[in-house]
Every structure is written in C-alpha cells, then in structure tokens.
Amino acid sequence: MPQASGSYHHGDLRAACLSAARDLLEEDGGAGLSLRAVARRAGVSATAPYRHFQDREALVSAVAAEGYRELTGFLAAAHPAPATPDDLAAVAVAYVRFAIEHPALFRAMFAEPCDPDNEERVLATTVITEYVIGIVRRAFPDSEPTDALATAVWALVHGLAFLHLDGKLDASTPEIVADQVRAAVHAMLVASPTAAQMAARSSE
Amino acid sequence: MPQASGSYHHGDLRAACLSAARDLLEEDGGAGLSLRAVARRAGVSATAPYRHFQDREALVSAVAAEGYRELTGFLAAAHPAPATPDDLAAVAVAYVRFAIEHPALFRAMFAEPCDPDNEERVLATTVITEYVIGIVRRAFPDSEPTDALATAVWALVHGLAFLHLDGKLDASTPEIVADQVRAAVHAMLVASPTAAQMAARSSE
DNA sequence: TCCCCAATGTTTGCGGTGCTCACATCGCCG
DNA sequence: CGGCGATGTGAGCACCGCAAACATTGGGGA
Numbered sequence: 001m002p003q004a005s006g007s008y009h010h011g012d013l014r015a016a017c018l019s020a021a022r023d024l025l026e027e028d029g030g031a032g033l034s035l036r037a038v039a040r041r042a043g044v045s046a047t048a049p050y051r052h053f054q055d056r057e058a059l060v061s062a063v064a065a066e067g068y069r070e071l072t073g074f075l076a077a078a079h080p081a082p083a084t085p086d087d088l089a090a091v092a093v094a095y096v097r098f099a100i101e102h103p104a105l106f107r108a109m110f111a112e113p114c115d116p117d118n119e120e121r122v123l124a125t126t127v128i129t130e131y132v133i134g135i136v137r138r139a140f141p142d143s144e145p146t147d148a149l150a151t152a153v154w155a156l157v158h159g160l161a162f163l164h165l166d167g168k169l170d171a172s173t174p175e176i177v178a179d180q181v182r183a184a185v186h187a188m189l190v191a192s193p194t195a196a197q198m199a200a201r202s203s204e
Numbered sequence: 205m206p207q208a209s210g211s212y213h214h215g216d217l218r219a220a221c222l223s224a225a226r227d228l229l230e231e232d233g234g235a236g237l238s239l240r241a242v243a244r245r246a247g248v249s250a251t252a253p254y255r256h257f258q259d260r261e262a263l264v265s266a267v268a269a270e271g272y273r274e275l276t277g278f279l280a281a282a283h284p285a286p287a288t289p290d291d292l293a294a295v296a297v298a299y300v301r302f303a304i305e306h307p308a309l310f311r312a313m314f315a316e317p318c319d320p321d322n323e324e325r326v327l328a329t330t331v332i333t334e335y336v337i338g339i340v341r342r343a344f345p346d347s348e349p350t351d352a353l354a355t356a357v358w359a360l361v362h363g364l365a366f367l368h369l370d371g372k373l374d375a376s377t378p379e380i381v382a383d384q385v386r387a388a389v390h391a392m393l394v395a396s397p398t399a400a401q402m403a404a405r406s407s408e
Numbered sequence: 409t410c411c412c413c414a415a416t417g418t419t420t421g422c423g424g425t426g427c428t429c430a431c432a433t434c435g436c437c438g
Numbered sequence: 439c440g441g442c443g444a445t446g447t448g449a450g451c452a453c454c455g456c457a458a459a460c461a462t463t464g465g466g467g468a
Contacts, residue, residue: 007434010445010446013445013446029317030316034424034425034426035425035426035427036424036425036426037425044446044447045446045447045448046425046426046447046448047426047427047428047446047447047448048445048446048447050426050427050428051444051445051446052445055426055427056425056426056427103317107315107316110366110370111311111315111316112234112311112315113233113307113369113370113371114370114371116371125370125372129372148384148387148388149391151364151367151373151384151388152360152387152388152391152392154363154367155360155361155363155364155366155367155388156356156359156360156363156392157359157363158363158366158367159358159359159360159361159362159363159364159366160355160359160363161363162314162359162362162363162366163355163358163359163362165317166314166317166318166329167317167318167320168329168333169355180352180355183352183356184352184355184356184359187353187356187392188356188360188391188392211463212416212417212418212461212462212463213415213416213417213462213463213464214416214417217416217417238453238454238455239454239455239456240453240454240455241454248417248418249417249418249419250418250419250454250455251417251418251419251455251456251457252416252417252418254455254456254457255415255416255417256416259455259456260454260455260456409468410467410468411466411467411468412465412466412467412468413463413464413465413466413467414463414464414465414466415462415463415464415465416461416462416463416464417460417461417462417463418459418460418461418462419458419459419460419461420457420458420459420460421456421457421458421459422455422456422457423454423455423456424453424454424455424456425452425453425454425455426451426452426453426454427450427451427452427453428449428450428451429448429449429450429451430447430448430449430450431446431447431448431449432445432446432447432448433444433445433446433447434443434444434445434446435442435443435444435445436441436442436443436444437440437441437442437443438439438440438441438442
C-alpha cells in the first residue's frame with residue numbers, strides 16, 4: 001500500500017523523486033535540481049533518494065528518459081503516421097513546441113553527454129532516434145538512403161529548438177515559431193531527392 | 205610587469221583564470237569548472253577570482269564569449285567569403301568540427317540560457333549571429349527574405365553539431381562527419397528559392 | 409622623493425551540496 | 439512469530455559559491 005502518510009516508509013519514493021525533480025526543473029531550472037531539494041520536496045531525509053538512484057546523474061538520467069518518452073508521445077500526438085511534408089512539418093512544430101514548453105527538461109535531455117552506462121537513458125534515446133528516423137523513412141520510402149535525409153531533418157528541427165531556447169530566434173508567439181519551423185522543414189523536404197542523391201554520392 | 209612569480213600580486217589573474225577555466229573544461233567537462241578549481245590552478249586563493257568575475261556565471265559567460273569569438277574566427281578561416289554552396293558547406297563543416305573538437309566549450313556556449321545581463325556575452329552572441337546571417341545573406345543576395353534561409357541553414361548546422369555531440373550520429377571519422385554535413389547543407393541550399401518563397405508566404 | 413590609497417590577493421566563515429557509512433524501522437516470508 | 443532484507447535516518451566529510459574583514463602592494467599626487 002503506497003501513500004501511507006506519516007509512516008516510516010514512503011510508499012513510492014522513486015516516483016515521488018521523479019515528480020519532485022520535474023517540478024524543480026520547471027521552477028528553478030537545471031541548476032536548482034539537487035538531490036537534497038528533491039528529498040525535501042518528497043518529505044524525506046536527504047539521503048533517502050540514494051536507495052533509488054545511484055547518484056545525482058542517475059536521477060537526471062531517469063528524468064531525461066521520462067522526457068524522451070513524453071516527447072515521443074507528443075510527436076505521435078501531433079500526427080500518428082506522417083506521410084506528407086505537411087504532416088512532417090506538424091511533427092517538427094510539435095518537437096520545437098515541446099522544447100519551448102519544457103525548456104529545462106529539454107536541456108536536461110540534451111545538454112550533457114548521455115551516460116552510456118545508464119541503460120534506461122540509452123534505451124530511451126534509442127527509442128526516439130528510431131522513432132524520428134522511422135517517421136522520415138516511412139514518409140519517403142522511395143529515396144534510397146533515407147537516413148541521410150532523416151538526419152538532416154532531425155538536425156534542422158533540433159537546431160531550431162535550441163536556437164529558440166537560446167533566444168536567438170523570434171519566439172514571441174507560437175504562430176511565428178510554427179511558421180518558421182514549417183517553412184524550414186518544407187524547404188528541406190522539397191530538396192529530398194537531391195539530398196538522397198548527394199548522400200549516396202558522398203558515401204561511395 | 206606581469207608574471208611576477210612568487211609575488212603577492214599575480215600580474216594578469218583574469219587571463220590566467222580564463223585559461224585555467226578553458227583547461228578544466230577540456231579535462232573535466234562543464235561540471236568540473238568551479239571557481240575554486242580555477243583559483244587553485246592559477247595558484248591563487250579561492251576567492252581571488254571574485255576580484256575579476258562577479259560570480260561563477262560571469263566566469264563561464266566570459267569563457268563562452270571567448271568561445272564565440274574563436275568560433276567566428278574558425279568559420280572565417282574555413283572560408284573568408286563563402287559564395288557558393290560548396291563554400292557554405294565548408295563553413296558548416298568547420299562549425300560542426302569546432303563543436304566536436306571543443307565539446308565542453310561548445311556546450312558552455314549553448315547549454316544554458318544566455319544571461320541577458322552579461323554585456324560581453326550578449327555582444328559575442330550577437331556578433332556570431334550577425335556573422336552567420338551575413339554569410340548566407342551575401343551568398344544569396346537575390347532571394348528576398350534571406351533571414352529565413354539563414355535561420356534554416358544555421359539551425360541545421362547547429363542541430364548537426366549537437367546531435368554529433370550527443371553521440372546520436374556516426375562521428376567515427378572526421379571525413380564521415382564532413383560528408384554528412386556537406387550532404388545536409390547542399391540539400392538545404394538546393395531548396396533555397398523555395399525556402400525564400402515559403403517564408404515569404406508564411407509571413408504575410 | 410615619499411607616502412598614501414585604491415586595486416588586488418588572503419583568511420575566515422556560512423550555508424548548501426553530493427556522497428558514505430553506521431544505524432533505525434518496517435513489511436514480508438518462512 | 440521471528441528474523442531478514444528493503445527502505446528511510448543521522449552524522450559526517452569534502453567540496454562548492456559567496457561575503458566580509460584583513461593584508462599587501464605598486465603607482466600617482468604632494
């Protein structure tokens with residue numbers, strides 16, 4: 001039985017820590033995310049989280065993994081099976097929108113080199129990588145090396161997200177952002193046959 | 205006269221701190237960069253750097269600003285006045301190469317929201333922004349709203365850099381990386397008229 | 409020339425943090 | 439029902455950012 005209030009054992013401290021970490025990330029940014037603050041917020045002693053996370057890095061990796069899963073779901077919600085450039089652009093807009101709406105989480109997901117020892121995190125990043133590649137592969141099954149195109153599209157969208165986060169682009173309204181993203185993605189996709197061609201040539 | 209070894213005054217502690225910070229960044233990554241470690245490495249008491257940097261954030265901002273200037277120089281060295289898509293691709297390759305060769309510095313430059321109160325940093329980011337935009341503007345003076353195209357190209361390159369840093373792309377050899385970047389940039393640039401057109405349409 | 413003072417570096421100290429280790433408490437299973 | 443493993447606690451260490459009071463110096467005005 002979880003939720004035993006006032007009892008010695010918490011019930012589901014791991015989930016409580018993740019939730020607290022998410023809150024702290026939104027409120028104070030990445031710097032404010034400390035194990036002690038998480039413990040305080042969960043109403044537990046400072047060292048209790050160590051029963052569930054090997055160290056701070058493991059905690060943020062777990063949060064990041066959660067973020068990857070959420071992002072994947074968010075993209076799927078934007079369009080379940082994108083096929084046309086418009087569909088893909090909608091997914092791209094969702095990607096950038098996610099970054100803008102969860103800046104600290106997005107940074108936690110990408111700001112630091114992914115710890116290769118953390119299985120959960122590696123798995124989560126693999127999932128989203130495959131997902132993004134798969135989207136483009138399915139949308140453009142005819143072009144031979146779609147991975148190059150997928151890479152380019154993903155990089156474009158990822159870069160747009162980061163430049164927005166860093167305030168380098170006009171993000172005053174969601175519509176402006178969406179228009180920018182759509183324009184860029186369309187430009188990229190119009191060139192898709194050429195992209196495939198060049199990638200094929202350069203990899204010979 | 206600086207460099208007075210053994211003397212009470214250091215000579216040029218500010219520069220020594222920046223240098224030490226750069227070294228620490230390369231060696232231990234962003235997490236290892238502490239004011240105290242910088243002070244130790246400069247052979248000075250823990251709080252001496254505070255005479256030259258208001259706080260830790262000011263220190264990393266100064267390092268980041270230095271990084272922006274270096275990156276700008278690196279891009280200029282790759283091609284002083286890029287005009288053709290090949291030229292632009294060379295600059296893009298240099299951008300990604302810089303990120304891969306100085307991962308911690310690159311992350312310091314972009315991982316955190318730019319402090320708008322730090323004049324030096326704001327100035328440095330403005331410089332590189334203008335530089336990148338200017339490159340594309342000069343290379344494609346005919347397309348009307350070049351900013352949209354410049355944004356797309358920059359985002360693409362920036363995204364490629366980050367995906368490489370995060371180990372999401374094959375970066376086993378510099379040649380592979382360069383080929384990927386060239387292919388992606390060429391794909392983008394081939395579509396440039398369309399990009400300009402769509403940006404114009406979407407901003408009406 | 410000399411001396412004073414502002415710039416620069418030092419010391420001490422506070423509160424916060426990550427992490428370890430010994431200990432306390434509890435639930436479950438034999 | 440009794441003990442054992444899982445979970446939470448507390449004390450403690452080293453490090454960190456930062457502030458305030460103090461020490462040292464070198465250069466510029468008398």
